[in-house]
Amino acid sequence: MPNTGVTRTYDLHVSYQTIAPDGVTRNGLVFNGQYPGPLIEANWGDWILLKVTNDLTDEGTTVHCHGLLQKGTPWYDGVPAIAQCPITPNGGTMEMLFRADRYGSSWYHSHYSAQYSGGAHGPLVIYGPKHVEYDIDIGPVIVEDWFHADYYSLVNRTMNGQAPPSNNNLINGKMNYPCANTTLPCTPNAGVSKFKFESGKKHLLRLINAGAEGTQKFSIDGHSLTIVANDFVPIEPRTTNVVTLGIGQRADVIVEAIGSPGDAYWMRSQLGTERCTLNDGISPNALAAVYYEDADTDSIPETTSDVTSDQLAACRNDDLGLSVPICKIPLEEPTVTQEVDITMRSNGTNFLWWMNNSSYRGDYNKPILNLAKDNNFGFRPEWNVFNFGSNKTVRIHFINHGFQGGHPMHLHGHDFHVLAEGYGEWDGSIVNPENTLRRDVHFLQNGIPGDEVTPSYLVIQYEQDNPGSWPFHCHLAWHVSAGLFMSVLERPEDIQAMKFDKDTLNGCKLWDAYTTSNPPNQIDSGL
Numbered sequence: 001m002p003n004t005g006v007t008r009t010y011d012l013h014v015s016y017q018t019i020a021p022d023g024v025t026r027n028g029l030v031f032n033g034q035y036p037g038p039l040i041e042a043n044w045g046d047w048i049l050l051k052v053t054n055d056l057t058d059e060g061t062t063v064h065c066h067g068l069l070q071k072g073t074p075w076y077d078g079v080p081a082i083a084q085c086p087i088t089p090n091g092g093t094m095e096m097l098f099r100a101d102r103y104g105s106s107w108y109h110s111h112y113s114a115q116y117s118g119g120a121h122g123p124l125v126i127y128g129p130k131h132v133e134y135d136i137d138i139g140p141v142i143v144e145d146w147f148h149a150d151y152y153s154l155v156n157r158t159m160n161g162q163a164p165p166s167n168n169n170l171i172n173g174k175m176n177y178p179c180a181n182t183t184l185p186c187t188p189n190a191g192v193s194k195f196k197f198e199s200g201k202k203h204l205l206r207l208i209n210a211g212a213e214g215t216q217k218f219s220i221d222g223h224s225l226t227i228v229a230n231d232f233v234p235i236e237p238r239t240t241n242v243v244t245l246g247i248g249q250r251a252d253v254i255v256e257a258i259g260s261p262g263d264a265y266w267m268r269s270q271l272g273t274e275r276c277t278l279n280d281g282i283s284p285n286a287l288a289a290v291y292y293e294d295a296d297t298d299s300i301p302e303t304t305s306d307v308t309s310d311q312l313a314a315c316r317n318d319d320l321g322l323s324v325p326i327c328k329i330p331l332e333e334p335t336v337t338q339e340v341d342i343t344m345r346s347n348g349t350n351f352l353w354w355m356n357n358s359s360y361r362g363d364y365n366k367p368i369l370n371l372a373k374d375n376n377f378g379f380r381p382e383w384n385v386f387n388f389g390s391n392k393t394v395r396i397h398f399i400n401h402g403f404q405g406g407h408p409m410h411l412h413g414h415d416f417h418v419l420a421e422g423y424g425e426w427d428g429s430i431v432n433p434e435n436t437l438r439r440d441v442h443f444l445q446n447g448i449p450g451d452e453v454t455p456s457y458l459v460i461q462y463e464q465d466n467p468g469s470w471p472f473h474c475h476l477a478w479h480v481s482a483g484l485f486m487s488v489l490e491r492p493e494d495i496q497a498m499k500f501d502k503d504t505l506n507g508c509k510l511w512d513a514y515t516t517s518n519p520p521n522q523i524d525s526g527l
Helices: 151-159 309-313 368-373 477-481 492-497 502-517
Strands: 007-019 026-031 040-043 047-054 092-099 104-109 121-127 136-146 168-171 194-197 202-209 216-220 225-230 233-240 243-245 250-256 264-271 285-292 336-346 351-355 385-387 393-400 407-411 416-423 437-439 441-444 456-463 468-474 485-490
Touching: 007 040, 040 047, 092 502, 104 136, 104 202, 104 250, 121 136, 121 202, 136 216, 136 264, 151 477, 168 264, 168 285, 202 243, 216 225, 243 250, 368 468, 368 485, 368 492, 393 407, 407 456, 416 441, 437 441, 441 456, 468 477, 485 492
Parallel strands: 007 047, 040 121, 136 202, 194 285, 336 393, 385 485
Antiparallel strands: 007 026, 047 092, 104 121, 136 168, 202 250, 216 243, 216 264, 225 233, 225 250, 264 285, 336 351, 393 456, 407 441, 407 468, 416 437, 416 456, 468 485
């Protein structure tokens, strides 16, 4: 990683705001008064200084930069109850200074309850070396399912066993909605996002799924997509007509503009059809317009999609052997192996997700990282802490029982090797062992419908080279709200030797003082 000596400073204010990205008015949460939030960009090796202000009136917040490793700064990972206490409302502040230690495309978002599903997120781009040539960087293309209720109402429904359906699907925060289907204030023909292509040029699109629960299928009519990176991992170029994105996943794709200068095409992001979404079916498919240089930008494209029903039905990532990282990282023998059984059932009050018979519920006032720093390892069972000590290499074998949905599993602080996936018992074989797929989010597949016995599995592995307390969780907002979350504690003795940032420690004092008279109404896991 280069040492640029440059610090990029960004001020982020989190606030409530009435928004209508698809024409339907609802209460939202936004950064700097806009949805999606402003672009954070830096060069690989820069330092990023985030100055975060919580302008919410009655709840905490945090900011997590998805996929950044936070090596040496685990207290800036932005996860309450794990890395820090929440930032207090009514003007509470926190400064976060960390390294742009990866390059590629990602996003930042609140990690407090399901605030990000209300709009509290934005794109993050770190510029670095490129292994495939292109002419034009189009920038972030954020795809996400959208809801017409506020996030707190959605979480409340989830915790009462009624996971809410999404109402629309957006590209870069825009899409139309048929107003006849809602009683809420609605402006018809709110508009779609527009992109400009130049004929004969190669365009880089930075795809990001920032949704709450839906698997996205991205395509552009009449064009091939060449994937050159999964998450922050550059891969050998692979061409397809559709890119699958689970929540939290990213893909850098290059699109060659093969049309004529006056052409216009539809860009699409369609929600997967087989238990890939709970969308109500009214508007599951997002559209954006791609105009070539001489096209009439007031015209409506008339193109059609070549994505098949079978491609839309697959609620999983592509086969492991198809994506080959540019940089090989040797696969070590694990020094510890952990099985994690995932189930769903009621505790008598709520329907919850369980990992090894424990459903996560965090304590905002007692971050795991701070406790480890203080040599306090009396973790409550519901905190789901897996202390792997000073082991060098960790292998985790997830086993998903039931067919209620797949899980895009995200590990903070690391990319991980994806060793194997499938159904039934893992036979120990590893896909492409000389150069395994790596990324920071990967699907743990659905179980088999009608089969209550055969589970699905996902086997991953990572090196313990980053002391901290790192979340490993499903990125479906409603699943993590209902407890599908664990924390891996990495090299606690090294954590104790670290010099923690005073602003982080002082933030917990401020949060403790605030919650003495204002206890948070924590109806979910907290994350």
